[in-house]
Amino acid sequence: MKVLIIEDDPLHRSYLNEAVRAALPECDGVLEAENGNAGERLARDCKSAHVVMDLQMSERNGIEAARTIWKERPETRILFWSNYSDEAYVRGVSRIVPMGAVYGYVLKSASDDRLKLALRSIFIESQCVIDREVRGMQQKSLGNINGFTEAEYEILVDIALGLTDRAIAQRRNLSVRSVQNRLQQLYIKLGVYQPLGGQSDDGRFNLRARAVAVALLRKLLNHSALERAEADLSAWLARQPHN
Amino acid sequence: MKVLIIEDDPLHRSYLNEAVRAALPECDGVLEAENGNAGERLARDCKSAHVVMDLQMSERNGIEAARTIWKERPETRILFWSNYSDEAYVRGVSRIVPMGAVYGYVLKSASDDRLKLALRSIFIESQCVIDREVRGMQQKSLGNINGFTEAEYEILVDIALGLTDRAIAQRRNLSVRSVQNRLQQLYIKLGVYQPLGGQSDDGRFNLRARAVAVALLRKLLNHSALERAEADLSAWLARQPHN
DNA sequence: ATTTTTTCTGCGGGATCCCGCAAGGCCTTG
DNA sequence: CAAGGCCTTGCGGGATCCCGCAGAAAAAAT
Structure with a gap:
């Protein structure tokens, strides 16, 4: 099992790397990409890798990258790790997630443990993990109470x-x-x-x-x-x- | 000499803390705030502190905070440490910097050394330090070649x-x-x-x-x-x- | 199948926007 | 002082927008 990290901030990248190694000892390889384009390329090369990525990167933004990754291999598991829970992002993500795909959305402000738990849940247990706050947005936007069709x-x-x-x-x-x-x-x-x-x-x-x-x-x-x-x-x- | 760090990302905050201690051994105290409001408060309490801050924080954005800090003590030295060199930010900053103030603007993508150098230049040598890229934006926006009045x-x-x-x-x-x-x-x-x-x-x-x-x-x-x-x-x- | 509700559509008119034209300042330059 | 710029202002008109009204069509509910 390999994990691909797509994140443009070097600090966050190395933090993620560490977290992945700690949370997933059975993982036998961690790749890193510093923008969407490189990420897509690596994902193409290394089939069967799980992905954890940031939205909002300079070169090519996360949603674009995720879309093409999922287009090429819809069963890829992706954990989105983002600073924001803007409705624009949440909507953007839930718009592109393929039927039955396993994915997660956790905020960078979440605790260490939460991140590690999410990593295991998604990549090992095949279970979706979406942060409370993000969940909130989803409800608001999909159920149209004060939300938009x-x-x-x-x-x-x-x-x-x-x-x-x-x-x-x-x-x-x-x-x-x-x-x-x-x-x-x-x-x-x-x-x-x-x-x-x-x-x-x-x-x-x-x-x-x-x-x-x-x-x-x-x-x-x-x-x-x-x-x-x-x-x-x-x-x-x-x-x-x-x- | 004290230094006040205003930055909402804990990773970046601790990185900054470390960088400040390394670059400024003569510094005898590092304060941290995780948003603009707290930052303003600390700045008020601890007169005479130098500031290094992020633009773009959730609670209260950096430019607002800088504006009030400078309003209360115009000779405060501020180093802006930001991910982006958007014209909007650059213009926002140069709009509020008081006459003759010492400040800096370096991108988070800059190297370790560059950051440390900037810290010393601004806080010790009283010299402004603005990243090339940011400088570029300034020229483009102030000199009105392809820029806006x-x-x-x-x-x-x-x-x-x-x-x-x-x-x-x-x-x-x-x-x-x-x-x-x-x-x-x-x-x-x-x-x-x-x-x-x-x-x-x-x-x-x-x-x-x-x-x-x-x-x-x-x-x-x-x-x-x-x-x-x-x-x-x-x-x-x-x-x-x-x- | 019929009623109810929602959405789509055309019409019309008032408000707003977009902009050419031209006349009047101010400010620089020769 | 005059000449040439640049900015401002008014006028006018065509295009666009905003929206009430009301009938047709579609979708949902009964």
């Missing part, structure tokens, strides 16, 4: 990328009016909506831009989510007849 | 917060038209402008939203910059006659 999230991303209503309609196969409906919906859920008569904030805000702002502030969106979305977008644009 | 940056922040033209005009004491001029300027610099006849991207983008998107992607803006801006904004809103 897929449709709403999608349109949020679209306006965050700067698309017009028309472009969104085209991309999502909707009428322009439907797009606007979803936007209204989104504005309401984000608490940005201006109830007609209510002149509390006399048109100070551009709803579209404001929605993006609060989404960012609430960490519903973050840089890496935007990067992924931008990549998808330009792929779609390329595929589009040049109008 | 204060006015442009300001308006970028304003639209990122979701303000309308009118609100911006009000806030910055300009006419609406001037605001729009600056916006045009911004769109051009961000490479988002649509040259009239050019129907390459047939109105796919909402310029205002798109500008924010590319600013984020280019790390001209980031979460903490937005947070600061949002705080300023709501302060301003409170101060505003309720129209």
